[in-house]
Amino acid sequence: MTPLEQAIIMWIHLLAAAIWVGGSLFIGIVFSPLLKTMYGSIEERLQIMIKVGKRFNKIAVPSLIILMGTGLYNSHVLLSKPDLLMATSYGNFLIIKIILVIALIITYIIHVRVIRKDVEEKIMSKQMSTQQIQKLRKKIIILGEITVILSVAILFFAALLDAGV
Numbered sequence: 001m002t003p004l005e006q007a008i009i010m011w012i013h014l015l016a017a018a019i020w021v022g023g024s025l026f027i028g029i030v031f032s033p034l035l036k037t038m039y040g041s042i043e044e045r046l047q048i049m050i051k052v053g054k055r056f057n058k059i060a061v062p063s064l065i066i067l068m069g070t071g072l073y074n075s076h077v078l079l080s081k082p083d084l085l086m087a088t089s090y091g092n093f094l095i096i097k098i099i100l101v102i103a104l105i106i107t108y109i110i111h112v113r114v115i116r117k118d119v120e121e122k123i124m125s126k127q128m129s130t131q132q133i134q135k136l137r138k139k140i141i142i143l144g145e146i147t148v149i150l151s152v153a154i155l156f157f158a159a160l161l162d163a164g165v
Contacts (some may be wrong), residue, residue, distance in 0.1 A: 013070035019063040021151045097157040104150040111143040
């Protein structure tokens with residue numbers, strides 16, 4: 001592969017990371033706190049957050065898939081030599097990064113299952129009690145925080161890999 005092709009693949013990988021991590025951080029650190037100051041009821045905030053989340057997922061999910069594909073492609077040489085994975089710090093960091101990505105995917109799947117279609121419809125049609133909404137909101141916040149922490153940790157290990165530490 002030429003250096004230009006490698007650069008393009010890395011650029012696509014970084015662009016997808018910017019969309020996934022940047023969007024997650026924006027929702028958690030900027031949008032969600034701002035929403036608290038703009039709307040009174042938890043129900044209204046949750047309805048808006050669901051709409052924003054669905055819209056974000058339209059670019060976030062493809063970005064995550066691209067990230068995984070380009071990440072696997074970038075590391076396929078090392079992954080094809082398992083003895084190097086354990087013998088080098090690069091290999092160890094790559095294993096940790098892969099484990100974090102798997103944890104991220106599991107967390108994301110749980111997050112999507114918590115706000116499944118029937119739950120979303122109940123929220124939108126105002127068929128949930130305040131207590132149910134508060135419990136659901138707490139789960140969503142925890143899963144969102146775990147997603148952000150895992151995403152930032154994955155970025156850190158990507159930086160370690162890039163630095164050749």
